[in-house]
Structure formats: structure tokens, C-alpha cells
Amino acid sequence: MKKFSHPLMDNNFTSSDIFEVNKILKKKNIVLTQSKKVEELEKKWSKWLGVKYSTFVNSGSSANFISILLLKILNKKKTKNEIIVPTLTWVSDINSIIMNGFKPVFVDVNLENLSMNTDQVIKKINKKTLAVFITHAQGFNGLNSNILQVLKKKKIHLIEDVCESHGAYFNKKKLGTYGVISNFSFYYAHHMTTIEGGMISTNDKKIYELSKILRSHGMVRESKNKNFEKKMINKYKELSPKFIFLYPTLNFRNTEIGAAIGINQLKSLDTNNLKRTKNFEYFIKYLDNTKYWNNFDLRGSSNYAFPIILKTNNFTKRNNFEKTLIKNNIEFRRGNAGGGNQLRQPYLKEFIKNINFKQFKNVEKIHFFGYYIGNYPSLKISKIKQIVQILNQISF
Known part of the structure; x- marks a missing residue:
């Protein structure tokens, strides 16, 4: 009998992908660096997402960095140097802010969508606030009408990190269409992959042309704007x-x-997203809600991985939970997206001091008692049943 196991990732690289790669490699006088296929992907991605322009880059982290560098270049009021960010996010969001000379201002997250607490965002907006950099973590929507109205009224830029939430939406529009700039990752395990890769999307032509310049050494000719180049x-x-x-x-x-x-x-992205969402709905429905948080807001979600938040605050019981997963070969990550509370990471020590962790109770809960395990389109309901059974039998 085959030993039970559940890896964090399944092979997201298909035989048809290999076929398409081979077609390119068989051509004579091929150009393998950025060329016509890159432009084709950018146009098709823009159409799928519902934006005017997209710029294909080598990672989601690069998309993050270029997006904040764009803000730096376009920022006319240098006194506006703060960007509000969630405590639960990927490290490159924060590093992009620091590396471009801005100050990250942190807010707690909500357990129901793992995204930033928008009430706290509104309270922390001041004259120095240039932008809000929201992370739509693990396929959840992090937006609401109130925050969009406030940002519009106060003329504060919204940057969307949609690296884990391809196809998720709010008010019938895909996430990544609300911000002045949005970022996507095509990492190996994400909703779709280019093995490594990312995308910057926008409806602003100037931002688009600048993003192409910043993607390639800062060269003017990369903008493809003949008038600008001539100037x-x-x-x-x-x-x-x-x-x-x-x-x-x-x-x-x-x-x-x-x-x-x-x-x-991209051809199978919508179909695969539906499978991921169906898997997550089943997983949450049958997970024991006396042991695990299951009150997630699934509206508009496009699940990336199964989030698990223990209801216990007992570290011994938490360690027993981890031992059970290891025993059953269920791969996991503690802390959920990005390893939990970014404020606890050593790279921030010289930038953020005197932190009162009690002000960030939800991300602290996720940091110590939150996890994610793998979800992918090929995952069968029968296996999800087995996983849920193992989780529900754990004693707390």
C-alpha cells in the first residue's frame, strides 16, 4: 500500500507547456530573450485581467520593486514618504518600500480574509501617506467599498499585490484592476506559472512605459514611445x-x-481556479470548527493554498499538531503567507523599533498558530477527505 503523503506543491508544468517550449527551440535563428512572445503574453494577460497594459518581468518580487520605484519617480511631494502595508505579506513588498527610501507603516490583518484591517489603514492615513500597498493573500479579496472611497477622496495611491490571488474578484471586477499598479507572480506553485516570473499591470500609459524602461536597465528605447525617445x-x-x-x-x-x-x-487558468475554489470550499466545510477557524470570507476568492488557523493558544498542543502532520507526510508552512508577522523578522530591526505586538493580535495569532497546506487543481476530493480526517482526529 502506497504511503500517504501530501506535498505543498504539485507539478504545475504540463506536457503541453513542454510542447510549446519545444516549438520555440526548433525554430531557426531563434531569439530566446525578451521578444515577440513576451509581447504576446503581455497583451493576452491584459485582456484576461481587464486592464490596458502589462509588463512581464522575471519574478513577482521584481514586479513589487519596480512598482514602488515607479511611485518614487512619479512622486512630486517628497514629504509624502509613507506607505501603509499589512503585517502578513511577502518580504519583497516591504523590502521594495525600504529599498526605495520609503517608510513602511504596518497594520494588523483580519482572520476572515488574511488581508489588512482597512479600519486601521484609514486611521493611520496622514499627510505623509503616499500609498497603500495591499496584499490579497492566499486567494482572498482584501478590498471593500469603504477603503476604495477613502483612498480616492484623499488621493492616495492603491498598489495591489495579487501574487497569490489570480482570478479573485471584488464587485465583479478582478483584483488587480483597482490599483493604479498591480503585481502578479507566476512562481512555480501559483495559479499559473512561467516557472519564475511576474507581471506589472496598469491602466496608466505613462506608468506602463516607465515600467518597461525600469525593467531593462533604465534604457529609454525600451519604452517603445518614439516621441519620448526622440525627445x-x-x-x-x-x-x-x-x-x-x-x-x-x-x-x-x-x-x-x-x-x-x-x-x-493562461488557457486553463479559469478552469483551474474553479477547481482550486471547489477544493477549498470542501476543505472548510468538513474541517472541525471546534478546533480550527473556518469563518473565512469566500466571496470572490480564488484559493491558492488551504489556510489553517488553530483555535488553541497552547504551544504544546500546537507542537502536537505539527508532529501529526509530519508523521502523516503532510507538508506545511507555519505563519501562513510569508512566514507570519513581518515585524518579527530580523531585516526590519534597524527600521522599526519599540514594537508593541499586542497591537497586532490577529497576525500574532497567525504567526504562532496559523498554517497553510497545499491545494492544486489535480487534488482529488477523496484525498481532501483523508487530509480533513487526519486533521479532525488531532487532539487539542
Whole structure:
């Protein structure tokens, strides 16, 4: 009898993806770096998402960094130097803020959607607030009408991190269409993959053209705006027209191979998202709500992984929970998205001091008693039943 196991990730790279890659490799005089396939993916992604423009990059983290660098370049009021962020997010969101010279301002999250507490966001908005960088964690929607109205009224930028929530929506519009800029990750285990990769999406033409410049060494010619390019050539007559570098940045380009995979994966994204969501609904329905939190807000969700939040606050019982998962070969991550409370991470020690963790009770709960385990389109209901049975039999 085959030993039971449940890995965190299943192979998201298909035989049809390999076929598309082979088609490119068999061509004569092939260009494998950024070229026509990248442009094709950007257009198809924009159409799927419902935005005008998208820029394909080499990771979701790169998308984060370029997005905040864009804010830095376009920010006319240098006194506006604070960006509000959730305590539960991926490290690159925070690092992008710090590396671009802004101050991260942290808020707690809600247990029902693992996203930032918007009431706290509103309270922390002040004259220095430039933007709110929201993370739609693990497929949940983090937006509501109130926060959108407040940000619009106060003219504060909304940046959306949708790296774990492809296809999730609010008010019948996909997440990633509300912010002035949105970021997606196509990492190996996400809703769709280019193995490594990410996307910056926007409806703003100037942001789009700048994002292409910042993606590729800061070169003017990458904007593909002939009028702008001509203007810069005339301004910098002493420079070679093909080598005018406007901003200090790096190479964040992706490849034709990654784009070909992305184009192919996009065909099945909606179908796979429905399977993920169905899996999550089943998982939550049968999970013992006396032991585990199950009051998640599923409206508009597009699940990435199964979140588990223990109701106990006892560390001995928590350790027993982990031992049971390990015994049954169920791979897990404690702390949920990004490992829990970012305020506890060493990289922030010199930037954030005198932290009162009692002000962040929900993320603290997730940090010590929150987990996620794998969900993927190929996962069968019969296996979910087995997983739930193992979880429900754990004694707390």
C-alpha cells in the first residue's frame, strides 16, 4: 500500500507547456530573450485581467520593486514618504518600500480574509501617506467599498499585490484592476506559472512605459514611445541614442520560453481556479470548527493554498499538531503567507523599533498558530477527505 503523503506543491508544468517550449527551440535563428512572445503574453494577460497594459518581468518580487520605484519617480511631494502595508505579506513588498527610501507603516490583518484591517489603514492615513500597498493573500479579496472611497477622496495611491490571488474578484471586477499598479507572480506553485516570473499591470500609459524602461536597465528605447525617445535623444545629444539610461535600475526581463509557457498556462487558468475554489470550499466545510477557524470570507476568492488557523493558544498542543502532520507526510508552512508577522523578522530591526505586538493580535495569532497546506487543481476530493480526517482526529 502506497504511503500517504501530501506535498505543498504539485507539478504545475504540463506536457503541453513542454510542447510549446519545444516549438520555440526548433525554430531557426531563434531569439530566446525578451521578444515577440513576451509581447504576446503581455497583451493576452491584459485582456484576461481587464486592464490596458502589462509588463512581464522575471519574478513577482521584481514586479513589487519596480512598482514602488515607479511611485518614487512619479512622486512630486517628497514629504509624502509613507506607505501603509499589512503585517502578513511577502518580504519583497516591504523590502521594495525600504529599498526605495520609503517608510513602511504596518497594520494588523483580519482572520476572515488574511488581508489588512482597512479600519486601521484609514486611521493611520496622514499627510505623509503616499500609498497603500495591499496584499490579497492566499486567494482572498482584501478590498471593500469603504477603503476604495477613502483612498480616492484623499488621493492616495492603491498598489495591489495579487501574487497569490489570480482570478479573485471584488464587485465583479478582478483584483488587480483597482490599483493604479498591480503585481502578479507566476512562481512555480501559483495559479499559473512561467516557472519564475511576474507581471506589472496598469491602466496608466505613462506608468506602463516607465515600467518597461525600469525593467531593462533604465534604457529609454525600451519604452517603445518614439516621441519620448526622440525627445530624450535631443536632450542628451552627447550620448549614443541606443544607450541612454534614465534611472538607476537593473535587468528584470524575462524570456521567450517563460512567455510561451505563460501563454499556454493562461488557457486553463479559469478552469483551474474553479477547481482550486471547489477544493477549498470542501476543505472548510468538513474541517472541525471546534478546533480550527473556518469563518473565512469566500466571496470572490480564488484559493491558492488551504489556510489553517488553530483555535488553541497552547504551544504544546500546537507542537502536537505539527508532529501529526509530519508523521502523516503532510507538508506545511507555519505563519501562513510569508512566514507570519513581518515585524518579527530580523531585516526590519534597524527600521522599526519599540514594537508593541499586542497591537497586532490577529497576525500574532497567525504567526504562532496559523498554517497553510497545499491545494492544486489535480487534488482529488477523496484525498481532501483523508487530509480533513487526519486533521479532525488531532487532539487539542
